[in-house]
Amino acid sequence: MNSPPLLDIRRLHLELTGSRPVRTLVEDVTLSVSPGESVGLVGESGSGKTLTVKAAMRLLPSTITATGAIDFDGRSVLEMSRRGLARYRSTDVAMIHQDPRAHTNPLRTVGDFLVEGVVATKQMKRDEAIERACALLGEMGIDDAPRRMHQYPHQLSGGLLQRVMIAMSLLHEPRLVLADEPTTALDVTVQSEVMAILVEQVRGRGLGMLFITHDLDLAAAITDTLVVMYAGTVVERGPAPVLYRNPRHPYTAALLASRPSTTQVKRLVSVPGRPAAAHEVGIGCVFAARCPFATDLCRDERPAERDIGGRTVACHRAEEIGSELERDVVA
Amino acid sequence: MAAVTVDVATAAQVRRRADPLLVVSATCCLLLIAVALVGGWLAPYQPDEIDVLAASQGPGPHHWLGTDSLGRDVLSRALAGAALSFAGPLLIVLGSVVLGTVLGVVAAWYGGWLDQMLNRLLNVMFAVPGILVAVIASAVFGAGFWAPVIALTLVYIPYAARIIRSAAVRERQQAYVEGLQLAGVSSLSINTKHVLRNVWPLIVAQATIGLGTALADFAAVSFIGLGVQPPAAEWGVMVAEGRAEILDGAPQQSLVAGLCIVVTVVSFNVLGERLAARFGAAR
Amino acid sequence: MTATTDVTPVRAMRAAVRPSGIGARIATTVVGAAATVLTASFVIFAALSLAPGDPVSLLLGPHATDEARTAKRAELGLDDPLLVRYWHWLTDALQGRFGTSFTYREDVTTLIGPRLETTLLLVAMAAVLIVVVGIGLGVLGGVSDRWSAVVSAATGLGIAVPTFVAASVLISVFAVQLGWFPTFGAGDGLLDSVWHLVLPALALSVGYGAYVTQLTAAAVREEAGKEHVVTSRGRGIPHRLILRRHVLRNAALPVMTASGLALAGLVAGALVVEEAFGIDGIGALLVKSVSGKDYPVVTAVSLIIVVVFVVVTTVIDVAQVLLDPRQRRAA
Numbered sequence: 001m002n003s004p005p006l007l008d009i010r011r012l013h014l015e016l017t018g019s020r021p022v023r024t025l026v027e028d029v030t031l032s033v034s035p036g037e038s039v040g041l042v043g044e045s046g047s048g049k050t051l052t053v054k055a056a057m058r059l060l061p062s063t064i065t066a067t068g069a070i071d072f073d074g075r076s077v078l079e080m081s082r083r084g085l086a087r088y089r090s091t092d093v094a095m096i097h098q099d100p101r102a103h104t105n106p107l108r109t110v111g112d113f114l115v116e117g118v119v120a121t122k123q124m125k126r127d128e129a130i131e132r133a134c135a136l137l138g139e140m141g142i143d144d145a146p147r148r149m150h151q152y153p154h155q156l157s158g159g160l161l162q163r164v165m166i167a168m169s170l171l172h173e174p175r176l177v178l179a180d181e182p183t184t185a186l187d188v189t190v191q192s193e194v195m196a197i198l199v200e201q202v203r204g205r206g207l208g209m210l211f212i213t214h215d216l217d218l219a220a221a222i223t224d225t226l227v228v229m230y231a232g233t234v235v236e237r238g239p240a241p242v243l244y245r246n247p248r249h250p251y252t253a254a255l256l257a258s259r260p261s262t263t264q265v266k267r268l269v270s271v272p273g274r275p276a277a278a279h280e281v282g283i284g285c286v287f288a289a290r291c292p293f294a295t296d297l298c299r300d301e302r303p304a305e306r307d308i309g310g311r312t313v314a315c316h317r318a319e320e321i322g323s324e325l326e327r328d329v330v331a
Numbered sequence: 332m333a334a335v336t337v338d339v340a341t342a343a344q345v346r347r348r349a350d351p352l353l354v355v356s357a358t359c360c361l362l363l364i365a366v367a368l369v370g371g372w373l374a375p376y377q378p379d380e381i382d383v384l385a386a387s388q389g390p391g392p393h394h395w396l397g398t399d400s401l402g403r404d405v406l407s408r409a410l411a412g413a414a415l416s417f418a419g420p421l422l423i424v425l426g427s428v429v430l431g432t433v434l435g436v437v438a439a440w441y442g443g444w445l446d447q448m449l450n451r452l453l454n455v456m457f458a459v460p461g462i463l464v465a466v467i468a469s470a471v472f473g474a475g476f477w478a479p480v481i482a483l484t485l486v487y488i489p490y491a492a493r494i495i496r497s498a499a500v501r502e503r504q505q506a507y508v509e510g511l512q513l514a515g516v517s518s519l520s521i522n523t524k525h526v527l528r529n530v531w532p533l534i535v536a537q538a539t540i541g542l543g544t545a546l547a548d549f550a551a552v553s554f555i556g557l558g559v560q561p562p563a564a565e566w567g568v569m570v571a572e573g574r575a576e577i578l579d580g581a582p583q584q585s586l587v588a589g590l591c592i593v594v595t596v597v598s599f600n601v602l603g604e605r606l607a608a609r610f611g612a613a614r
Numbered sequence: 615m616t617a618t619t620d621v622t623p624v625r626a627m628r629a630a631v632r633p634s635g636i637g638a639r640i641a642t643t644v645v646g647a648a649a650t651v652l653t654a655s656f657v658i659f660a661a662l663s664l665a666p667g668d669p670v671s672l673l674l675g676p677h678a679t680d681e682a683r684t685a686k687r688a689e690l691g692l693d694d695p696l697l698v699r700y701w702h703w704l705t706d707a708l709q710g711r712f713g714t715s716f717t718y719r720e721d722v723t724t725l726i727g728p729r730l731e732t733t734l735l736l737v738a739m740a741a742v743l744i745v746v747v748g749i750g751l752g753v754l755g756g757v758s759d760r761w762s763a764v765v766s767a768a769t770g771l772g773i774a775v776p777t778f779v780a781a782s783v784l785i786s787v788f789a790v791q792l793g794w795f796p797t798f799g800a801g802d803g804l805l806d807s808v809w810h811l812v813l814p815a816l817a818l819s820v821g822y823g824a825y826v827t828q829l830t831a832a833a834v835r836e837e838a839g840k841e842h843v844v845t846s847r848g849r850g851i852p853h854r855l856i857l858r859r860h861v862l863r864n865a866a867l868p869v870m871t872a873s874g875l876a877l878a879g880l881v882a883g884a885l886v887v888e889e890a891f892g893i894d895g896i897g898a899l900l901v902k903s904v905s906g907k908d909y910p911v912v913t914a915v916s917l918i919i920v921v922v923f924v925v926v927t928t929v930i931d932v933a934q935v936l937l938d939p940r941q942r943r944a945a
Contacts, residue, residue: 099841103842105860105864454650455650455657460879463882463885467912471665474905543774554890574890593775
């Protein structure tokens with residue numbers, strides 16, 4: 001990568017403000033998104049992936065304190081002035097949220113919702129914004145855009161509303177898109193349509209994207225780089241095909257192995273226990289309690305991230321157990 | 332998902348931390364109830380002991396809170412009057428909560444037509460403001476202790492019924508209820524042993540708040556002369572009797588009685604709210 | 615691009631078809647309200663028919679002859695069944711005839727007229743206080759973290775102080791000690807009346823106003839915490855705009871409901887204030903009539919109080935249906 005990263009998160013640490021004992025939510029997270037790169041942030045509930053992304057927009061509540069570095073195009077997001085932050089949010093970056101119904105004001109029309117961002121921040125006049133919004137909705141596959149603009153959110157289906165959300169995020173031509181599980185709240189039949197539209201737009205415009213999901217398959221299919229999180233830390237990150245075919249962290253392998261197979265009839269593998277949150281794990285490796293390969297070293301000392309086999313992994317035993325993991329992953 | 336993590340973490344903190352407001356308000360409430368029970372014996376004078384020579388005095392060494400226009404000791408009247416001030420409200424809360432619970436649980440359980448009928452009935456009851464019901468009750472039954480008790484019980488039933496019905500409906504939709512039904516457990520049993528047990532803390536919290544409100548409302552009816560009659564030392568009556576004294580620059584009877592009412596209402600309101608918060612967090 | 619894209623959003627919105635569902639809903643609400651009033655008035659009428667006291671003796675005095683009594687009984691229809699008597703009373707009432715007062719031997723209507731004016735002036739003044747100060751403080755408490763605790767404590771106290779206690783304190787401090795306002799009565803002429811009613815209006819507005827403040831603060835706080843507000847912040851929209859368009863406007867609906875409820879009960883609440891301040895309004899008339907067993911007056915004033923309450927709450931219900939776009943059927 002020659003160009004400097006668009007989004008550069010280094011050693012991000014999130015904890016509940018003023019909590020004693022300290023309640024950590026996200027620990028030592030490092031990842032980056034380059035211009036035109038799609039990065040998939042994968043993890044289960046409580047892994048801290050949404051919090052990380054919210055931190056990148058400085059949308060965390062005051063009950064959470066962030067330390068570490070988050071840079072956008074060289075500028076520190078965590079230290080931006082109010083004006084800088086407003087400019088960053090309104091022109092450089094855009095966020096697509098998970099549940100479009102919860103994230104739209106039910107008392108305002110779809111049209112108002114779409115153009116509010118660019119008009120209120122004085123980037124466009126209202127008429128121009130409405131025209132552009134209609135055009136964008138057309139690109140989303142919404143034919144009767146003018147009619148839809150005058151409707152209220154409750155009059156649109158979930159899939160339609162999420163397309164509106166995507167259009168909203170692209171209207172001010174950002175350079176970076178943060179997508180927080182954009183299809184999880186939608187019906188299964190609609191998910192692939194919306195995903196296709198999102199990917200087409202992001203690739204077509206050469207935008208950087210940080211895509212959050214709990215679905216490793218989906219992430220591997222549409223992103224260039226994968227970042228796997230568990231209990232508030234990054235356990236493995238690297239090029240998507242490399243991780244997908246050849247995982248080096250037991251958790252990544254477990255995620256891959258626990259998918260139902262579409263080709264073979266075999267017993268569904270699951271990892272014993274339940275996903276832990278950052279404040280529930282001890283001092284050692286975050287996955288130690290559920291890892292079949294855990295040793296005393298794993299339980300006592302948290303592994304640092306190391307470059308192995310073309311990716312970065314946080315595991316003491318990455319080299320030794322590599323071959324065992326390859327065995328578990330069945331295509 | 333992350334929001335769940337944060338919420339679980341902070342909710343755990345809430346549960347473990349002692350609630351100072353809860354403790355303080357609970358102590359006040361217990362003290363007030365104690366005064367209601369033994370106030371008469373604690374009082375230095377008889378509440379109706381007239382001493383014309385000591386009329387309308389401010390606070391002093393013989394009468395710590397002063398006297399009224401007939402020379403009666405204000406402190407003694409307040410202490411002795413506590414019992415009467417609490418008696419009516421206690422009956423009101425008991426009656427309205429019991430009847431409201433029955434109506435609310437039955438409506439939530441059977442739903443449909445019965446629930447709609449109840450809703451219409453409650454709408455009619457809500458449409459007549461409480462004070463009006465009390466006024467009409469005193470027309471029918473005569474002014475005194477019982478008219479406001481009957482009236483306010485009727486007035487409070489719809490509030491209790493609505494709240495309990497909502498909670499019972501939520502409870503009824505829980506999966507375990509269907510499980511019990513399928514297992515053949517009787518409706519009565521399900522409702523008394525399970526639904527009520529889970530709704531019970533909410534009932535207690537609401538009843539606590541209701542006690543304070545009932546006390547204020549009962550005193551109001553006595554104030555306008557349609558409830559407890561003078562010379563009884565009920566706090567509402569005291570405020571009314573003190574009206575003329577205020578005009579003479581001797582507000583002690585009204586203000587002391589008024590303060591007693593306010594302190595009582597605040598204590599029970601805060602206690603009720605803290606209880607509701609604690610039971611809500613525990614779910 | 616079709617011609618519809620030339621239509622400006624405002625014009626298009628006005629042209630949007632209002633589905634007939636709303637008309638039916640409003641009609642149902644109004645009919646329901648009328649039924650409630652009828653039922654309540656019947657219950658009151660029936661209850662009072664059980665009250666002690668013989669109307670004939672009250673009207674004719676103790677020295678009336680038996681023939682006069684019988685004639686009067688027939689005239690008043692006192693031997694008719696309850697429903698018939700109620701029907702006659704109702705039909706008369708709808709034409710503005712409320713019968714003759716037992717105590718004053720006058721038309722009930724002439725007794726009520728001037729007193730109703732006084733009560734309405736008192737209620738109007740209290741209403742202004744409740745809406746302006748009550749809602750204003752509520753918004754302050756909901757928006758500002760700094761003031762939130764103060765407002766909360768103040769409302770807690772305000773709700774706990776019964777109207778008659780507030781009246782006593784106000785009289786003691788402002789009328790007797792400071793002498794700024796008169797201690798009783800309603801005065802003559804508009805300006806004098808307003809001056810007389812300042813303390814009573816204040817006393818009346820304390821309890822209801824605190825309730826409105828509490829609900830307003832809660833509504834504002836709830837709306838401020840909604841996810842679509844986070845979305846707007848994430849788009850860089852200025853704070854002031856978010857507050858106005860998304861928080862306050864959305865909170866307006868529940869605030870309207872709370873205010874409506876408070877205003878609906880003001881006429882009944884005025885009763886206590888009128889007693890405390892010696893004001894000759896319909897509340898005081900009601901209390902006097904109960905003591906004097908003057909049941910035509912009691913019935914008439916009760917009806918007025920119930921009608922006012924139901925009318926105000928129904929207006930609020932209808933406004934809710936009209937102003938909330940979610941009430942419209944999905945297109």
